[in-house]
Structure formats: structure tokens, C-alpha cells
Amino acid sequence: MDLTLKIWRQKNKDDKGALKSYDIKGVSPDSSFLEMMDLLNNNLIEKGENPVAFDHDCREGICGSCSMYINGEAHGPDRLVTTCQLHMRKFKDGETIHIEPWRAKAFPVIKDLVVDRSAFDRVMSAGGFVSVNTSGNTQDANATPIAKAAADKAFDAATCIGCGACVATCKNASAMLFVSAKVSQLALLPQGQVEAQRRAIHMVEQMDHEGFGNCSNTGACEVECPKGISLENIARMNREFLSATITSES
Numbered sequence: 001m002d003l004t005l006k007i008w009r010q011k012n013k014d015d016k017g018a019l020k021s022y023d024i025k026g027v028s029p030d031s032s033f034l035e036m037m038d039l040l041n042n043n044l045i046e047k048g049e050n051p052v053a054f055d056h057d058c059r060e061g062i063c064g065s066c067s068m069y070i071n072g073e074a075h076g077p078d079r080l081v082t083t084c085q086l087h088m089r090k091f092k093d094g095e096t097i098h099i100e101p102w103r104a105k106a107f108p109v110i111k112d113l114v115v116d117r118s119a120f121d122r123v124m125s126a127g128g129f130v131s132v133n134t135s136g137n138t139q140d141a142n143a144t145p146i147a148k149a150a151a152d153k154a155f156d157a158a159t160c161i162g163c164g165a166c167v168a169t170c171k172n173a174s175a176m177l178f179v180s181a182k183v184s185q186l187a188l189l190p191q192g193q194v195e196a197q198r199r200a201i202h203m204v205e206q207m208d209h210e211g212f213g214n215c216s217n218t219g220a221c222e223v224e225c226p227k228g229i230s231l232e233n234i235a236r237m238n239r240e241f242l243s244a245t246i247t248s249e250s
């Protein structure tokens with residue numbers, strides 16, 4: 001396949017940045033999107049030019065690093081896959097592909113396609129944990145019975161990989177799908193009850209503090225989420241937050 005790539009190039013967070021055009025030839029339809037980017041970068045390095053900076057790690061849909069906005073969609077045109085799982089056969093020979101970083105105030109661009117997602121880490125530090133007794137009398141986790149339906153829902157929420165596609169897709173740059181998945185995965189389990197009230201309040205407060213927008217129930221985040229995280233989690237987080245603000249002292 002021969003393609004034209006229009007890629008966002010930005011030297012650093014203070015640079016204005018612009019789309020730059022690159023022609024690439026001989027791309028295998030069976031290669032992944034990131035392998036196509038590797039090929040482009042090899043060509044650029046051979047010509048003595050700066051390769052395109054992009055985030056990646058696992059390349060198997062687990063780590064959530066490969067954040068790219070491709071032809072106006074987070075993680076590109078396929079559904080329920082990350083950019084590293086996207087294959088070039090989803091595009092046509094001769095096509096022009098636009099590749100941009102996530103755009104959100106809380107995710108500043110560091111370089112080219114790489115954004116700073118440490119805001120998610122700070123939201124997690126604010127409440128995305130459970131207390132565990134480490135006195136030596138720690139109870140085996142499997143000793144606590146959990147209803148199958150609750151375990152399944154908690155597991156579904158826990159599949160969120162923190163990629164940020166929900167934020168990039170949302171017209172309000174809201175992080176509520178991400179935060180609600182993290183609140184839900186713990187709120188649904190008995191082990192998560194100790195900090196349940198503080199968790200909902202502190203994580204929502206940190207989310208607002210980081211500059212993420214609010215949810216206006218459009219649902220675009222759910223459509224573009226590579227892990228199919230459900231909007232049902234946002235409703236659960238809203239319930240948790242409301243009940244915590246009425247009854248909590250913190």
C-alpha cells in the first residue's frame with residue numbers, strides 16, 4: 001500500500017505545532033498501525049530527519065500507551081481495538097491518513113503525538129486503591145464470597161487500560177468514563193467498601209482539579225473506548241458520589 005500521512009509535529013509543549021505531510025510506500029496491509037509508523041520512522045532516520053515521537057509499550061492492547069487520533073477517531077476507524085491492534089488493511093491503498101495526538105487541556109502535548117497523561121495517575125492516587133491488612137493475619141482474597149454478577153461487572157470495569165481515548169473523544173474532554181470505571185471496579189467489591197465514600201469524593205475532586213470537563217451524556221466515549229467500558233459506570237459513580245456527599249464527613 002502507498003499512503004500519504006498528515007502527522008502532527010510539535011517540538012515541545014511550547015511549540016505551536018503543525019500537520020506535516022509524508023509519503024510512504026510499500027506498507028503491508030497485514031502490518032499494524034504502529035509497524036507502519038516504525039517504517040516511516042526508519043525512512044526518516046535514514047534521511048537524517050527526526051523520527052515521529054509516539055507512545056507505545058505492550059503492542060497488544062493492554063498498556064494503554066498508544067494514543068493516536070486517526071482520521072478524527074481515537075484509536076482509528078476500528079471498534080474495540082487500540083492503535084497497536086489496528087491493521088493497515090482497514091485503510092485503502094492511496095489513502096491520506098491524518099494522525100494527531102489526544103487533544104485535551106488536561107493532556108498537554110509533550111512532543112509530536114505524545115501527551116502527558118499523568119493527570120490520570122493523580123486521579124488514581126486520590127482514591128483508586130483499597131486498604132489491605134498487612135499485619136501478618138492477612139485474609140486470603142478468595143475467602144470473601146462475591147456474587148458472580150458483581151464480580152463480572154467489577155471485572156468489566158477493571159478492563160479499562162487508562163488510554164484516555166474517552167477524554168480525547170469527548171467534546172467536553174471529560175474523564176468520567178475512565179474515573180467511573182476505576183470507582184466502579186472497587187465499589188462493586190466488598191474489599192472496596194472501606195474507602196468507598198472518600199474514594200468517590202476524592203477522585204471526582206481530583207478529576208475536576210485536573211481540568212477535565214463534565215459529562216453531558218453524549219456517549220461518544222463509550223463508542224470509541226477500546227475496551228467497551230459502559231456508560232453504566234458513570235451512572236454508578238454519580239450514585240456513589242451523591243450518596244457520599246450526603247453522608248460522608250470527609
Ligand code: SF4
Nearest residue numbers: 160161163164166225
Ligand atoms: S474508559 Fe476506555 S477509553 Fe477511557 S481510559 Fe479506560 S479504556 Fe481508555
Ligand code: FES
Nearest residue numbers: 059063064066084
Ligand atoms: S501499545 Fe500497549 S495498548 Fe497499544
